[in-house]
Amino acid sequence: MKKLLYGILMLLAAACNTPSNQETEPTILGEWDIHDTYEGKPWTLLARFKPDGTVDAMANGKLVISQKFAVSGDTIYFSGDPNCAPNSVGSYKLTYFGDSLKINLIDDTCSVRIMNTDKVRFGRVKK
Amino acid sequence: MKYLLIIVLICGMLGAHFLYRNRTSAVPEDEISLGKTLFFDPLLSSSKKISCASCHKPAFAFADTSALSLGVFNRKGVRNTPSAMNVNNAAFFFWDGRAASLEEQALIPIANPDEMNLPVDSAVHRLQQSGFYQAAFRNIYKEQPSAKTLSRALAAFQQSLETSDTPFDDWKMNDNQQAVSESVKRGFALFNGSANCVRCHFGPDFSNLEFRNIGLFNGKDLNDSGRAGITKKTTDLGKFKIGPLRNIALTAPYMHNGMFKTLREVIDYYDDPDKIVPDPINRDSLLAKPLNLSERDKQDLENFLKSLTSRSLTNL
Numbered sequence: 239m240k241k242l243l244y245g246i247l248m249l250l251a252a253a254c255n256t257p258s259n260q261e262t263e264p265t266i267l268g269e270w271d272i273h274d275t276y277e278g279k280p281w282t283l284l285a286r287f288k289p290d291g292t293v294d295a296m297a298n299g300k301l302v303i304s305q306k307f308a309v310s311g312d313t314i315y316f317s318g319d320p321n322c323a324p325n326s327v328g329s330y331k332l333t334y335f336g337d338s339l340k341i342n343l344i345d346d347t348c349s350v351r352i353m354n355t356d357k358v359r360f361g362r363v364k365k
Numbered sequence: 366m367k368y369l370l371i372i373v374l375i376c377g378m379l380g381a382h383f384l385y386r387n388r389t390s391a392v393p394e395d396e397i398s399l400g401k402t403l404f405f406d407p408l409l410s411s412s413k414k415i416s417c418a419s420c421h422k423p424a425f426a427f428a429d430t431s432a433l434s435l436g437v438f439n440r441k442g443v444r445n446t447p448s449a450m451n452v453n454n455a456a457f458f459f460w461d462g463r464a465a466s467l468e469e470q471a472l473i474p475i476a477n478p479d480e481m482n483l484p485v486d487s488a489v490h491r492l493q494q495s496g497f498y499q500a501a502f503r504n505i506y507k508e509q510p511s512a513k514t515l516s517r518a519l520a521a522f523q524q525s526l527e528t529s530d531t532p533f534d535d536w537k538m539n540d541n542q543q544a545v546s547e548s549v550k551r552g553f554a555l556f557n558g559s560a561n562c563v564r565c566h567f568g569p570d571f572s573n574l575e576f577r578n579i580g581l582f583n584g585k586d587l588n589d590s591g592r593a594g595i596t597k598k599t600t601d602l603g604k605f606k607i608g609p610l611r612n613i614a615l616t617a618p619y620m621h622n623g624m625f626k627t628l629r630e631v632i633d634y635y636d637d638p639d640k641i642v643p644d645p646i647n648r649d650s651l652l653a654k655p656l657n658l659s660e661r662d663k664q665d666l667e668n669f670l671k672s673l674t675s676r677s678l679t680n681l
Contacts, residue, residue: 296537300538301538304537320563
């Protein structure tokens with residue numbers, strides 16, 4: 239009986255430790271996209287955030303920009319945008335809503351990056 | 366003799382019938398096809414021997430292999446023929462940006478005395494005299510050929526010349542790490558990093574909407590003032606449009622005057638511009654210091670640039 243109780247306790251403990259029961263932190267890593275229309279035609283932007291700290295953004299079958307990013311808490315820092323001054327860094331707040339993500343300006347001096355990044359809402363690409 | 370005459374007449378009628386039928390069936394049915402036909406048609410030059418494709422050669426990414434192209438009567442142009450591909454994102458056309466749209470650009474070489482040397486009105490008249498083009502323009506635009514529809518058709522064809530099927534695209538779009546070599550990856554990192562190329566060449570076609578002076582103007586042997594000829598501003602002296610880099614490996618020679626024969630010569634120039642042109646006027650500050658690229662760096666950059674070549678063109 240003691241052994242049975244011990245076994246049940248062990249099973250319960252193991253079950254509680256399985257990843258499926260853990261609250262997973264949202265991560266920006268992976269692919270996100272935006273579906274929109276431009277001049278009446280469908281337009282999709284795909285952003286691939288990679289573990290090496292680079293993000294590639296692609297539209298209409300071509301790479302649009304490749305820049306660096308770093309995440310700290312709910313803040314993402316972008317750098318390396320050729321539209322901006324060298325060494326310019328912009329910070330943005332990340333807000334996750336399940337499978338979507340909204341990016342809002344915190345601080346940036348690069349107007350082109352602000353235009354391309356602030357208030358952008360991505361959806362997680364499902365494979 | 367009578368029989369022979371009848372046979373000749375019948376053959377002639379049959380021949381005319383087949384000729385007409387074939388010509389009719391080949392009438393383009395959309396703007397792009399019509400634009401393509403016009404692009405390759407020497408009818409649009411005064412001598413009827415030069416077409417757009419005479420200088421914008423398909424096998425070379427619609428650029429030319431000569432530093433300066435030859436127009437009608439072997440007249441030499443004044444600037445290197447740029448690729449007519451991947452122009453959808455461009456805001457200006459020609460090295461000095463004199464045209465603000467593809468439609469505007471399309472008519473200028475037709476009228477240029479050093480290129481096709483045919484006034485646009487005359488070109489339109491020729492098209493109006495052609496039953497083939499009359500049918501095509503009426504079919505597509507519901508009107509007879511005009512300067513406006515001629516430019517629209519040529520622009521539509523050029524807009525169709527987009528390429529995104531390069532090894533580089535395969536690497537980036539499909540995250541296919543095997544699509545390019547490690548050398549290409551290093552070259553791309555250099556391009557975006559210490560080599561500074563990305564400061565001017567970025568976006569989907571590795572171009573820019575700006576004009577820059579890269580140091581190929583000294584007011585002596587290099588005396589093309591470039592953008593300043595259009596804007597009349599001294600600050601624009603020696604500035605030229607930043608061209609796209611897609612298919613660049615096929616479009617030698619390089620720069621507005623075609624002075625560099627190979628990609629390696631271009632890379633060597635950017636590595637240390639003063640070695641090639643020691644007395645530039647108004648050169649961009651981005652090129653103030655030598656890059657000090659190693660031999661491997663140069664090879665990596667060259668391999669990255671070659672990875673921007675469309676598979677459709679390498680298979681020609």
